[in-house]
Amino acid sequence: MMDSRTIPILAAVTANEQVIVEAAAGHLADSLSRTAAEPWAVSATRVADLGAVLDVPAGSVIVTSLALALAPIERSWPDVEQELHRTYEALCATGNPVFICTLLRHVESEDDIEGADRIRRRLRQLNLLATELSRAYGALVIDLDRVLADVGARRLETDYRLGGKAAVELASNAVAVCVVANALDAFVPAEIQDAARLILESERPSVGLTTDQMMTNLMAMGQGRRKQRVATVTAEVQENHVGWLVRQVLKGQIGRREALDKLTGAVRRRGARESAWLLISGVARMARTQEVGRRP
Structure with a gap:
Protein backbone atom coordinates (compact mmCIF):
# COMPACT_ATOMS: atom_id res chain seq x y z
CA MET A 1 0.00 0.00 0.00
CA MET A 2 1.27 3.47 -0.79
CA ASP A 3 2.27 5.77 2.10
CA SER A 4 0.35 8.71 0.63
CA ARG A 5 -3.24 9.25 1.67
CA THR A 6 -4.04 10.81 -1.70
CA ILE A 7 -5.60 8.91 -4.59
CA PRO A 8 -5.11 10.57 -8.01
CA ILE A 9 -7.90 10.20 -10.55
CA LEU A 10 -7.17 11.27 -14.11
CA ALA A 11 -10.39 11.86 -16.02
CA ALA A 12 -10.65 11.92 -19.81
CA VAL A 13 -14.23 13.18 -19.88
CA THR A 14 -16.40 16.04 -21.06
CA ALA A 15 -16.89 19.19 -19.00
CA ASN A 16 -20.28 18.03 -17.69
CA GLU A 17 -18.85 14.64 -16.78
CA GLN A 18 -15.95 16.27 -14.94
CA VAL A 19 -18.49 17.63 -12.47
CA ILE A 20 -19.58 14.05 -11.88
CA VAL A 21 -16.02 12.78 -11.43
CA GLU A 22 -15.19 15.59 -9.00
CA ALA A 23 -18.29 14.79 -6.97
CA ALA A 24 -17.34 11.10 -7.03
CA ALA A 25 -13.86 12.00 -5.74
CA GLY A 26 -15.51 13.86 -2.87
CA HIS A 27 -17.70 10.86 -2.04
CA LEU A 28 -14.65 8.57 -2.09
CA ALA A 29 -12.58 10.81 0.16
CA ASP A 30 -15.44 11.15 2.65
CA SER A 31 -16.26 7.42 2.82
CA LEU A 32 -12.59 6.40 3.12
CA SER A 33 -11.91 9.00 5.80
CA ARG A 34 -14.91 7.93 7.84
CA THR A 35 -13.99 4.28 7.54
CA ALA A 36 -10.26 4.60 8.23
CA ALA A 37 -10.72 7.28 10.91
CA GLU A 38 -8.03 9.37 9.24
CA PRO A 39 -8.14 11.93 6.43
CA TRP A 40 -7.99 10.76 2.83
CA ALA A 41 -7.88 12.96 -0.27
CA VAL A 42 -8.98 12.05 -3.78
CA SER A 43 -7.99 14.38 -6.61
CA ALA A 44 -9.72 14.54 -9.98
CA THR A 45 -7.75 16.06 -12.85
CA ARG A 46 -9.41 16.43 -16.23
CA VAL A 47 -7.81 16.04 -19.65
CA ALA A 48 -9.62 16.91 -22.86
CA ASP A 49 -8.87 13.79 -24.89
CA LEU A 50 -8.03 10.13 -24.41
CA GLY A 51 -4.57 10.43 -25.93
CA ALA A 52 -3.50 12.71 -23.09
CA VAL A 53 -3.68 9.91 -20.53
CA LEU A 54 -1.38 7.50 -22.35
CA ASP A 55 1.73 8.81 -20.56
CA VAL A 56 0.20 8.92 -17.09
CA PRO A 57 2.54 7.53 -14.41
CA ALA A 58 1.79 4.35 -12.52
CA GLY A 59 -0.34 4.72 -9.43
CA SER A 60 -3.26 6.58 -10.99
CA VAL A 61 -6.91 5.72 -11.50
CA ILE A 62 -8.07 6.50 -15.04
CA VAL A 63 -11.73 7.33 -15.65
CA THR A 64 -12.74 7.79 -19.28
CA SER A 65 -15.91 8.58 -21.16
CA LEU A 66 -16.87 7.53 -24.65
CA ALA A 67 -18.63 10.89 -25.00
CA LEU A 68 -15.28 12.23 -26.19
CA ALA A 69 -15.70 10.08 -29.30
CA LEU A 70 -19.10 11.55 -30.20
CA ALA A 71 -17.71 14.54 -32.07
CA PRO A 72 -17.53 14.91 -34.93
CA ILE A 73 -20.66 12.80 -35.38
CA GLU A 74 -20.05 12.63 -39.14
CA ARG A 75 -16.86 10.65 -38.67
CA SER A 76 -17.16 7.08 -39.97
CA TRP A 77 -17.81 4.44 -37.35
CA PRO A 78 -14.98 2.08 -38.48
CA ASP A 79 -12.47 4.90 -37.97
CA VAL A 80 -13.83 5.69 -34.50
CA GLU A 81 -13.88 2.02 -33.54
CA GLN A 82 -10.31 1.36 -34.66
CA GLU A 83 -8.96 4.41 -32.88
CA LEU A 84 -10.69 3.51 -29.62
CA HIS A 85 -9.34 -0.04 -29.80
CA ARG A 86 -5.80 1.30 -30.20
CA THR A 87 -6.22 3.83 -27.40
CA TYR A 88 -7.69 1.46 -24.83
CA GLU A 89 -5.18 -1.25 -25.63
CA ALA A 90 -2.41 1.26 -24.83
CA LEU A 91 -4.21 2.60 -21.74
CA CYS A 92 -4.75 -0.82 -20.22
CA ALA A 93 -1.12 -1.77 -20.95
CA THR A 94 0.01 0.91 -18.46
CA GLY A 95 -1.15 -1.26 -15.57
CA ASN A 96 -3.35 1.47 -14.14
CA PRO A 97 -7.02 0.64 -13.54
CA VAL A 98 -8.99 2.01 -16.49
CA PHE A 99 -12.71 2.74 -16.35
CA ILE A 100 -15.08 3.38 -19.26
CA CYS A 101 -18.32 5.25 -18.57
CA THR A 102 -21.21 4.30 -20.83
CA LEU A 103 -23.53 6.97 -22.20
CA LEU A 104 -27.16 7.59 -21.38
CA ARG A 105 -29.11 6.84 -24.55
CA HIS A 106 -31.52 9.74 -24.41
CA VAL A 107 -31.45 12.51 -27.00
CA GLU A 108 -34.02 15.28 -27.30
CA SER A 109 -35.19 15.44 -30.92
CA GLU A 110 -37.70 18.30 -31.05
CA ASP A 111 -35.57 20.64 -33.16
CA ASP A 112 -33.50 18.21 -35.24
CA ILE A 113 -34.97 14.74 -35.55
CA GLU A 114 -32.42 13.56 -38.09
CA GLY A 115 -29.48 14.84 -36.06
CA ALA A 116 -30.87 13.27 -32.88
CA ASP A 117 -31.20 9.93 -34.65
CA ARG A 118 -27.53 10.07 -35.69
CA ILE A 119 -26.45 10.79 -32.14
CA ARG A 120 -28.68 8.06 -30.73
CA ARG A 121 -27.25 5.53 -33.17
CA ARG A 122 -23.70 6.49 -32.24
CA LEU A 123 -24.52 6.24 -28.53
CA ARG A 124 -25.68 2.65 -29.02
CA GLN A 125 -22.54 1.82 -30.99
CA LEU A 126 -20.28 3.30 -28.33
CA ASN A 127 -22.02 1.53 -25.45
CA LEU A 128 -21.73 -1.80 -27.24
CA LEU A 129 -18.08 -1.08 -27.94
CA ALA A 130 -17.48 -0.49 -24.22
CA THR A 131 -18.20 -4.16 -23.52
CA GLU A 132 -15.90 -5.23 -26.35
CA LEU A 133 -13.06 -3.03 -25.07
CA SER A 134 -13.56 -4.42 -21.57
CA ARG A 135 -13.41 -7.99 -22.79
CA ALA A 136 -10.42 -7.39 -25.06
CA TYR A 137 -8.17 -5.29 -22.82
CA GLY A 138 -9.47 -5.53 -19.26
CA ALA A 139 -10.98 -2.06 -18.91
CA LEU A 140 -13.72 -1.77 -16.28
CA VAL A 141 -17.16 -0.53 -17.31
CA ILE A 142 -19.15 1.97 -15.24
CA ASP A 143 -22.60 1.47 -16.73
CA LEU A 144 -24.08 4.92 -16.24
CA ASP A 145 -26.59 4.21 -18.99
CA ARG A 146 -28.17 1.47 -16.93
CA VAL A 147 -27.96 3.34 -13.62
CA LEU A 148 -29.60 6.49 -15.00
CA ALA A 149 -32.07 4.71 -17.27
CA ASP A 150 -33.42 2.79 -14.25
CA VAL A 151 -34.71 6.15 -13.00
CA GLY A 152 -35.38 7.76 -16.37
CA ALA A 153 -33.89 10.69 -18.24
CA ARG A 154 -37.03 12.80 -18.01
CA ARG A 155 -37.34 12.28 -14.29
CA LEU A 156 -33.69 13.25 -13.92
CA GLU A 157 -34.19 16.16 -16.33
CA THR A 158 -31.08 15.19 -18.29
CA ASP A 159 -29.88 13.59 -21.50
CA TYR A 160 -26.72 11.97 -22.85
CA ARG A 161 -24.73 15.08 -21.87
CA LEU A 162 -25.54 14.46 -18.18
CA GLY A 163 -26.49 17.94 -17.11
CA GLY A 164 -28.73 18.50 -14.09
CA LYS A 165 -28.25 18.14 -10.34
CA ALA A 166 -30.11 14.83 -9.93
CA ALA A 167 -28.11 13.15 -12.70
CA VAL A 168 -24.84 14.36 -11.17
CA GLU A 169 -25.78 13.04 -7.74
CA LEU A 170 -26.78 9.60 -8.99
CA ALA A 171 -23.95 9.21 -11.51
CA SER A 172 -21.24 10.39 -9.10
CA ASN A 173 -22.35 7.85 -6.52
CA ALA A 174 -22.20 5.10 -9.16
CA VAL A 175 -18.69 6.16 -10.21
CA ALA A 176 -17.50 6.22 -6.61
CA VAL A 177 -18.91 2.76 -5.90
CA CYS A 178 -17.25 1.27 -8.98
CA VAL A 179 -13.88 2.85 -8.18
CA VAL A 180 -13.81 1.75 -4.53
CA ALA A 181 -14.89 -1.75 -5.50
CA ASN A 182 -12.36 -2.30 -8.28
CA ALA A 183 -9.43 0.13 -8.31
CA LEU A 184 -8.00 0.83 -4.86
CA ASP A 185 -5.98 -2.27 -3.96
CA ALA A 186 -2.74 -0.29 -4.34
CA PHE A 187 -3.97 2.41 -1.97
CA VAL A 188 -6.34 1.03 0.65
CA PRO A 189 -6.62 -2.22 2.64
CA ALA A 190 -9.45 -4.49 1.51
CA GLU A 191 -11.45 -4.13 4.73
CA ILE A 192 -11.48 -0.33 4.39
CA GLN A 193 -12.52 -0.61 0.74
CA ASP A 194 -15.42 -2.89 1.68
CA ALA A 195 -16.59 -0.64 4.49
CA ALA A 196 -16.36 2.48 2.32
CA ARG A 197 -18.35 0.74 -0.39
CA LEU A 198 -21.12 -0.05 2.09
CA ILE A 199 -21.25 3.62 3.09
CA LEU A 200 -21.49 4.73 -0.55
CA GLU A 201 -24.18 2.18 -1.39
CA SER A 202 -26.21 3.19 1.65
CA GLU A 203 -26.00 6.83 0.58
CA ARG A 204 -27.19 6.26 -2.96
CA PRO A 205 -29.43 9.24 -3.82
CA SER A 206 -33.15 8.57 -3.45
CA VAL A 207 -34.13 9.75 -6.90
CA GLY A 208 -35.78 6.51 -7.97
CA LEU A 209 -39.50 5.97 -8.24
CA THR A 210 -41.47 5.48 -5.05
CA THR A 211 -43.71 2.47 -4.68
Missing part, protein backbone atom coordinates in the same frame (compact mmCIF):
# COMPACT_ATOMS: atom_id res chain seq x y z
CA ASP A 212 -46.83 4.51 -5.40
CA GLN A 213 -45.28 6.02 -8.50
CA MET A 214 -44.09 2.68 -9.79
CA MET A 215 -47.52 1.06 -9.53
CA THR A 216 -49.31 3.21 -12.08
CA ASN A 217 -50.47 0.33 -14.29
CA LEU A 218 -53.08 -1.02 -11.86
CA MET A 219 -56.02 -3.30 -12.51
CA ALA A 220 -58.39 -5.51 -10.55
CA MET A 221 -57.70 -9.27 -10.54
CA GLY A 222 -60.03 -11.96 -9.24
CA GLN A 223 -63.50 -11.62 -7.75
CA GLY A 224 -65.11 -11.15 -4.34
CA ARG A 225 -62.82 -11.45 -1.33
CA ARG A 226 -60.02 -12.70 -3.59
CA LYS A 227 -60.12 -9.53 -5.68
CA GLN A 228 -56.84 -7.60 -5.60
CA ARG A 229 -55.34 -4.49 -7.13
CA VAL A 230 -52.14 -5.43 -8.90
CA ALA A 231 -49.57 -3.72 -11.09
CA THR A 232 -48.80 -5.27 -14.44
CA VAL A 233 -45.38 -5.27 -16.05
CA THR A 234 -45.44 -5.12 -19.84
CA ALA A 235 -43.53 -8.04 -21.33
CA GLU A 236 -40.37 -7.40 -23.28
CA VAL A 237 -42.17 -8.84 -26.29
CA GLN A 238 -45.26 -6.65 -26.38
CA GLU A 239 -47.55 -9.08 -28.14
CA ASN A 240 -47.11 -11.51 -25.22
CA HIS A 241 -48.53 -8.84 -22.93
CA VAL A 242 -51.48 -8.16 -25.24
CA GLY A 243 -52.21 -11.89 -25.47
CA TRP A 244 -52.12 -12.12 -21.69
CA LEU A 245 -54.52 -9.17 -21.45
CA VAL A 246 -56.99 -10.84 -23.83
CA ARG A 247 -56.82 -14.12 -21.90
CA GLN A 248 -57.58 -12.35 -18.61
CA VAL A 249 -60.66 -10.72 -20.18
CA LEU A 250 -61.92 -14.09 -21.47
CA LYS A 251 -61.38 -15.64 -18.03
CA GLY A 252 -63.27 -12.84 -16.34
CA GLN A 253 -60.22 -11.80 -14.32
CA ILE A 254 -60.17 -8.32 -15.84
CA GLY A 255 -63.20 -6.23 -16.69
CA ARG A 256 -63.73 -5.25 -20.33
CA ARG A 257 -63.67 -1.57 -19.35
CA GLU A 258 -60.27 -1.88 -17.68
CA ALA A 259 -58.87 -3.78 -20.65
CA LEU A 260 -60.23 -1.11 -23.00
CA ASP A 261 -58.55 1.58 -20.91
CA LYS A 262 -55.24 -0.27 -21.22
CA LEU A 263 -55.56 -0.52 -24.98
CA THR A 264 -56.62 3.12 -25.25
CA GLY A 265 -53.48 4.10 -23.34
CA ALA A 266 -51.40 1.98 -25.70
CA VAL A 267 -52.90 3.78 -28.69
CA ARG A 268 -51.94 7.13 -27.18
CA ARG A 269 -48.36 5.99 -26.50
CA ARG A 270 -47.65 4.00 -29.65
CA GLY A 271 -50.13 5.19 -32.23
CA ALA A 272 -53.08 3.40 -33.80
CA ARG A 273 -51.11 1.39 -36.37
CA GLU A 274 -48.62 -0.15 -33.93
CA SER A 275 -51.33 -0.76 -31.34
CA ALA A 276 -53.51 -2.57 -33.90
CA TRP A 277 -50.52 -4.69 -34.93
CA LEU A 278 -49.81 -5.59 -31.31
CA LEU A 279 -53.45 -6.55 -30.71
CA ILE A 280 -53.59 -8.76 -33.81
CA SER A 281 -50.24 -10.35 -32.99
CA GLY A 282 -51.24 -10.98 -29.39
CA VAL A 283 -54.53 -12.64 -30.33
CA ALA A 284 -52.79 -14.72 -33.00
CA ARG A 285 -50.13 -15.83 -30.52
CA MET A 286 -52.81 -16.80 -28.01
CA ALA A 287 -54.68 -18.79 -30.68
CA ARG A 288 -51.49 -20.65 -31.66
CA THR A 289 -50.79 -21.47 -28.04
CA GLN A 290 -54.31 -22.87 -27.54
CA GLU A 291 -54.04 -24.90 -30.75
CA VAL A 292 -50.78 -26.46 -29.62
CA GLY A 293 -52.33 -27.28 -26.26
CA ARG A 294 -55.20 -29.16 -27.92
CA ARG A 295 -52.91 -31.36 -30.00
CA PRO A 296 -52.62 -34.98 -28.82
